[in-house]
Amino acid sequence: MAQTTPYRTYLDEDQIPTAWYNLRADMPTKPEPMRLPDGTVAQFEHIAPVFADELVRQELDDQTAFFEIPAGVREMYKVYRPSPLCRAYNLERALGTPARIYYKFEGNNTSGSHKLNSALAQAYYAHEQGLTTITTETGAGQWGTALxxxxxxxxLDCDVFMVRASYEQKPFRRSVMQTFGANVTPSPSQETEIGRKMYANEANRSGSLGTAISEAVERALHVPENRGRYQLGSVLNQVVLHQSVIGLESYTALERLGEYPDVVVGCAGGGSNLGGLIAPFMRDKLDGTHPDTRFIAVEPKSCPSLTRGRFAYDFADTGQTCPLVKMYTLGNGFIPSPDHAGGLRYHGMSPIISQLRHDGHLDAVAVAQTEVFAAAERFAKLETILPAPESSHAIKVAIDEALKAKESGEEKVILFGLTGTGYFDMTAYESFNNKTMVDHVPSDEELEAGFSTIPAIPGVQAAGGLPLE
Amino acid sequence: MAQTTPYRTYLDEDQIPTAWYNLRADMPTKPEPMRLPDGTVAQFEHIAPVFADELVRQELDDQTAFFEIPAGVREMYKVYRPSPLCRAYNLERALGTPARIYYKFEGNNTSGSHKLNSALAQAYYAHEQGLTTITTETGAGQWGTALxxxxxxxxLDCDVFMVRASYEQKPFRRSVMQTFGANVTPSPSQETEIGRKMYANEANRSGSLGTAISEAVERALHVPENRGRYQLGSVLNQVVLHQSVIGLESYTALERLGEYPDVVVGCAGGGSNLGGLIAPFMRDKLDGTHPDTRFIAVEPKSCPSLTRGRFAYDFADTGQTCPLVKMYTLGNGFIPSPDHAGGLRYHGMSPIISQLRHDGHLDAVAVAQTEVFAAAERFAKLETILPAPESSHAIKVAIDEALKAKESGEEKVILFGLTGTGYFDMTAYESFNNKTMVDHVPSDEELEAGFSTIPAIPGVQAAGGLPLE
Structure with missing residues (x-):
């Protein structure tokens, strides 16, 4: 089998999925519903002012297993999909491992990452609804570029609030967005009420995803004639749904090769890539078809929501203007150290991933950024792809798993998600090469300060995300 | 036929060519041989100190039609090839043209361009010969990254002399090369004799490809134990040979689709991408199978070797240390205006392309950079690929051809080469968007100054590239 596996497996165009898969429909314990600050479960009408109608329906629906991909989205998927399933022969040889390592590479489009899969869906629905404007936040810039x-x-008009630190460090990312016609504003800005409030406090001035989200939501709500909506690139159920194309294509490609993964590894920031990659394999685990598959979420030690966070309701944004979701969170006020260069900076985690983790279906590990960049450089030299720092978290752990297989002599199959390319992250690569990169691990006190921003919710949880007594 | 063509056609791994095609073998008039400054035709022993032995053999051989691709190169081709043949449906719809537009996209590898096709071959042969060090020059950085x-x-150790202007404007390009372990030096440098000479004249200090080539050659010749060689990313016959994989894959993919191009368009700097793309189609034209196919080389108005240059023997480098080749040239002393941001800055042109042009088998057009960037942005929005400025020269003319087809109602098939991506060219995109980009067209006086650097060769040509009377 192994010898006949090509380096790259491309499905045919007609094998691009025609429907997104909604893992929630098959989860024995569903993720808890979104709530408003007063504890009410959020309904369609509460969220529809912020998100496009069809996206709200997808967000709230945990029963329907498959959502048809509209023709208008599918047509664009054909422009850059199917993405290749790659066999990492060079890496395997270098490691001397009996493991067979596969990665699903989502970087071959101009956004440089998997983010385009959901961006196209979200923009499509906004356009179908007759909206004029979509707004969003971006940190490293992948999501902003995709949208x-x-x-x-x-x-559509597109307003992007870009975390100020990134805006200044990554002028070329900004230029790409502008080339696509987007209006890019550093956040916190002077253009929104919440932005001005954040900007006034010098400690907040370098910005955070949470703040940028608040600004983008405020902007969306102020578009004339109610024709603006906010769009988010991760965390939400709808985004995990759209990203299921990654997993579905991987599943079909592995099937064609006669393979099934023993371990599935993905990096986890908000959880959308990971949730999409694992979806069909997790279904097989949950229904007993493949009960022994291991799933590993990899996060940075400097932003360790899954490994050190609380499983609690928290705001999706620092401005506390969005509804609350039940997730592993470091607190909406948590801001990762500016030393952290590897992306995956969000304070929380997808409710789907969080629930799976809470229920023991998924493992999580945290890794230091210097070991991530070391893995990235090794991978680049062997596999000719310069990976995004985010993606490299998965590379690091895939290598660890392959080395374990070498020790035990196991012929296991490892699948990991290579979400994107690192062309716009050369400043981070430089700091690694110059040995000026440092690893930051938040102290317990820093984490406590973050937890203190998790709100109390009447009848649901105490402040700090603690259970009600 | 048209409706069933997928957006992206990927050949199978076993359809990657097993041999490179040497178009010279089938040219009725062969390109003229390399010569030494005294007029002698260069032999193996003259060139072997500079290039790896097997590459010299390929360089000099105009009889053998196919060179087997060694297994060690083929194995690496499998990591990023076959590259997709793309149908530009979105562009066609936007133009309202009856033409069917295809492009062969070579940007899906970390070097970001087709350059990797030859870099792997050249490094492989150097390694097989037991060399320790390869040296080269790079301008925009694509070739340096690939090598x-x-x-x-x-x-292998890799020493890259990077044109100083690019070195300073494109720090991230430099970082990518360093990430791959290369030693990158701005040229002109203080590290070579020729570099110091160039650096002394302030007018030359921003550097040129010609100067960087001279430095790289000098460096190669000084590697201990004769274990260094110089490698060039374009112009040479060997490079066009390696790049034939582009054309061969395109040919097979179009065959699978039941298509044959009426027009083949490629950008032309040194001519390697163009020469590789057209090779099998030109064979069909030359042998009468498809006599009516049109071939169009597109070059920048600011560096117009094919449209305004002289067909003459000239040095490949400004330092006049390399042998001479017969080509369309602006003179080895010609340096394009610093206003020019679109790549394709070499003073000469591949002898193969030059001969085809001279014999009337190939057309050439020159385009202004502002119209190139306008085409690039239009393409990016429609086809989701942010093209390299170089590649965008071909886009511009492919669009022109499609619009002509619209006028005439012709259902013609257009194939163009999309050589790479523009992620490292955002400064140029910014200057276009800010409307600070200017078009520079060299005056006749500027051209005459360049021509005056073309040497006299005893018994072959007069100074200035003029024919002997």
Missing amino acids: SEAAAHYG | SEAAAHYG
């Missing part, structure tokens, strides 16, 4: 690209395609 | 990547793979 700018999608907005350009469907003819 | 760094190839050197890392085969375990």
Whole structure:
């Protein structure tokens, strides 16, 4: 089998999924519902002012297993999908491992990552609803680039609030978005009420995803004639749904090769790539078809929501303007150290991933950024792809798993998600090469300060995300 | 036929060519041989100190039609090839053209361009010969990145002389090369004799490809134990040979789709991408199978070797240390305006392309950079790929051809080469968007100054590239 596996497996165009898979439909314990600050379960009408209608329906639906991908989205998927399933022969040889390592590479489109899969869906629904404007936040810039690209395609205005630190460090990311016609504003800005409030406090001025989200939501709500909506690139159920194309294509490609993964590894920031990659394999685990598959979420030690966070209701944004979701969270006020260069900076985690983790279906490990960049450089030299720092978290742990297989002599199959490329992250690579990169691990006190920003919810939880007594 | 063509056609791994195609073998008039400054035709022993032995054999051989691709190169081709043949449906719809537009996309590898096809071959042969070090020059950085990547793979030291202007404007390009372990030096440098001479004249200090080539050659010749060689990313016959994989894959993919191009368009700097893309289609034209196919080389108005240059023997480098080749040239002393941001800055052109042009088998057009960037942005929005400025020259003319087809109602098939991505060219995109980009067209006086650097060769040509009377 192994010898006949090509380096790259491309499905045919007609094998691109025609429906997204909603893992929640098959979860024995569903993720808990979104709530408003007063504890009420959020309904369609509460969320529809913020998100496009069809996206709200997808967000709230934990029963329907498959959502048809609209023709208008599918047509664009054909422009850059199917993405290749790659066999990491060079890496295997270098490691001397009996493991067979596969990675699903989502970086071969101009957004440079998997983010385009959901951006196209979200922009499409906004356009279908007759909206004029979509708004969003971006940190490293992958999501902002993807949404700018999608907005350009469907003819929408796109306002991107970019975390100020990134805005200044990554001028070229900004230029790409502007090339696609987006309006890019550093966050916190002077253009929104919440932005001005954040900007006034110098400690907040370098910005955070949480703050940028608040600004983007405020902006969306102020578009004339109610024709603006906010769009988020991760965390939400709808985004995990769209990203299921990653897992579905991987599943079909592995099937064609006669393979099934023993271990599935993905990096986890908000959880969308991981949730999408694992979806069909997790279904097989949950229904007993493949009960022994291991799933590993990899997060940075400097932003360790799954490994050191609390499983609690928390705001999706620092401005506390969004509804609350039940997730592993470091607290909406948590801001990772500016030393952290590897992305995956969000304070919380997808409710789907969080629930799976809580129920023991998924493991989580945290890794230091210097070991991540070391893995990234090794991978780049062997596999000719310069990976995004985010993706490299998964590479690091896939290598660890392959080395364990070498020790035990196991012929296991490892699948990991290579979410994107690192062309816009050369400053981080430079700091690694110059040995100026440092690893930051938050102290217990820092974490406590973050937890203190998790709100109390009447009848649901105490302040700090603690259970009600 | 058209409706069933997928957006992306990927050949299978076993359809990657097993041999490179040497178009010279089938040219009725062969390109003229390399010569030494005294007019002698260069032999193996003259060139072997500079290039790896097997590459010299390929360089000099205009009889053998196919060279087997060694297994060690083929194995690496499998990591990123076959590259997709893309149908530009979105572009066609936007133009309202009856033409069917295809592009062969070579940007899906970390070097970001087709350059890797030859870099791997050149590094492989150097390694097989037991060399320790390869040296090269790079301008925009695509070639330097590709060779760094190839050197890392085969375990060679790689010294890159990077045109100083690019070195300073594109720090991230430099970082990518360093990430792959290359030693990158701005050129002109203080590290070579020729570099110091160039650096002394302030007018030359921003550097040129010609100067960087001279430095790289000098460096190669000084590697201990004769274990260094110089490698060039374009112009040479060997490079066009390696790049034939582009054309061969395109040919097979179009065959699978039941298509044959009426027009083949490629950008032309040194001519390697163009020469590789057209090779099998030109064979069909030359042998009468498809006599009516049109071939169009697209070059920048600011560096117009094919449209305004002289067909003459000239040095490949400004330092006049390399042998001479017969080509369309602006003179080895010609340096394009610093206003020019679109790549394709070499003073000469591949002898193969030059001969085809001279014999009327190939057309050439020159385009202004502002129209190139306008085409690039349009393409990016429609096709989701942010193209390299170089590649965008071909886009511009492919669009022109499609619009002509619209006028005439012709259902013609257009194939163009999309050589790479523009992620490291955002400064140029910014200047276009800010409307600070200017178009520079050299005056006749500027061209005459360049021509005056073309040497006299005893018994072959007069100074200035003029024919002997």
